[in-house]
Amino acid sequence: MSRFRLEYEKVSLSLKQPFTISRGTKSEVNNVIVRLSADGVTGVGEAAPNSRYDEDAEKVANFLEALPNSFFDDISHPNQLNELLDEVATRNSVPSVQSGKAAVEMAWLDWYAQNQGQPLWKLWNAPTTRGPQTSYTIGLDEIDIMQQKVQDAREFPIYKVKLGTGRDKAIIRGIREVTDKPIRVDANEGWASVEEASQMIRFLADHNIELVEQPLPASRFEDLVKLKKESVLPLCADESFIGDESLEEIAQAFDIINIKLMKIGSMTKARNVITKARKLGLKIMIGCMIESSVANTAGAILALWADYADLDGHILIKEDPYQGVMLDEYKHLIVSERTGLGVVNR
Structure with a gap:
């Protein structure tokens, strides 16, 4: 047995x-x-x-x-x-x-x-226990509601704003009325052409946007390669990078890869990908789905090797049944000294 x-x-x-x-x-x-x-x-x-x-x-x-x-x-x-x-x-x-x-x-x-x-991060010889600042995601809604969401999350230093609609410029203008903080934009494959994406990116560059995530559908690789050559902002692969794609090809179309555990299926595989991606000049974001502190704590451990973090899934839910990853006053991810992942029941 x-x-x-x-x-x-x-x-x-x-x-x-x-x-x-x-x-x-x-x-x-x-x-x-x-x-x-x-x-x-x-x-x-x-x-x-x-x-x-x-x-x-x-x-x-x-x-x-x-x-x-x-x-x-x-x-x-x-x-x-x-x-x-x-x-x-x-x-x-x-x-x-x-x-x-x-x-x-x-x-x-x-x-x-x-x-x-031992804590897992210690067994893995993490370079630090303090990860990047996490962004806070502002989902699509009426502009006044999105403005209110930004104001309600005023303690966060960076926002990720969902776009990919016919009113993207109005959304960004509306959000810029209530905050001047850095914004990362995620189009979720929502723009239809290189021309539309390129034009939007030029607009976004004038509004203190830090980077653009997945501007075109993942199936449009050649268009993404072309867009990277035209883009004045860094481009981040999300849907274009699940985990087994050629990183050499990804580097032709993007500057950053968003590694999500639910896509790649393995923390150990993610660590290997981070090492290889860095050799190709790609920067690393650790992202998430809507998750509790269990998965987001695992993501936070990986983020100790990352440039960017988008690990707010546990913050977006009403009642997180667990506690693990912490945020300092500047919203940097802080991993626990507890053994294992560092997760306990709330």
């Missing part, structure tokens, strides 16, 4: 306000909390599946159910997990769900580091 016990729980996380991007609106998300127990220690992980990548909580559950009881018994190093999880999915004819893989690895890493009596 395996000494490990894997359990999971589907959880609905309600948002403080409806969250709208160019693809739609949500008022709650259905995530999956994973717990891995052995030797009196329990590690926790979280899956935040996203429909953009054809994932949902039911697919995560099916993936977890396919894992045999003995799966964890022969794992001694985290580098083994990602490949073995894919093998299990193939053997059981179950789709390999990236967010589910991320949750399982997260739980194992939390368990492993707790068992070693």
Whole structure:
């Protein structure tokens, strides 16, 4: 009999306000909390599946159910997990769900580091315990409501503003009426052509915009390459970078990659990607879906090696059931001295 016990729980996380991007609106998300127990220690992980990548909580559950009881018994190093999880999915004819893989690895890493009596960041020799400042996301809405959202989040030094609509210029002008703080723009694939994107970027450059995330659909690689040559602002890959794309090609179209655990499926894989991306001159952003402090704490550990952070998912929900990553007065991410990921029940 395996000494490990894997359990999971589907959880609905309600948002403080409806969250709208160019693809739609949500008022709650259905995530999956994973717990891995052995030797009196329990590690926790979280899956935040996203429909953009054809994932949902039911697919995560099916993936977890396919894992045999003995799966964890022969794992001694985290580098083994990602490949073995894919093998299990193939053997059981179950789709390999990236967010589910991320949750399982997260739980194992939390368990492993707790068992070693160390914080994970310390085992990984992190250069610091203080990450970048996180941005705070302003979802699409009526302009006066978006203005109010900015004012309600006045303690944050950087905003990420969702665009990709026919009224983007009016939105930016409206937000600039209430704040002069730096803004990062995320179009979520919402602009239709190189011409439209290039024109919008020139407009944004005149309004103290720091960078532009995913201006065109990920399927339009050649257009993205052309746009980078014309762009006066740095471009960040989100939907264009899931995790297995050629970083050499990504570097032709973008200046920054947004690594999200729910896309890439693995903290250890993300660390390897960060190392390779830096050699190619790419900067790193660590982002998130709508997540609790479980997944956002895992993201914060990765952000210790990053240039930018967009880890506000746990701030956008009404009742975060966990606590882990902290923010200092300047909204820099601070990881915990607790063992494992540093996550505890609230």
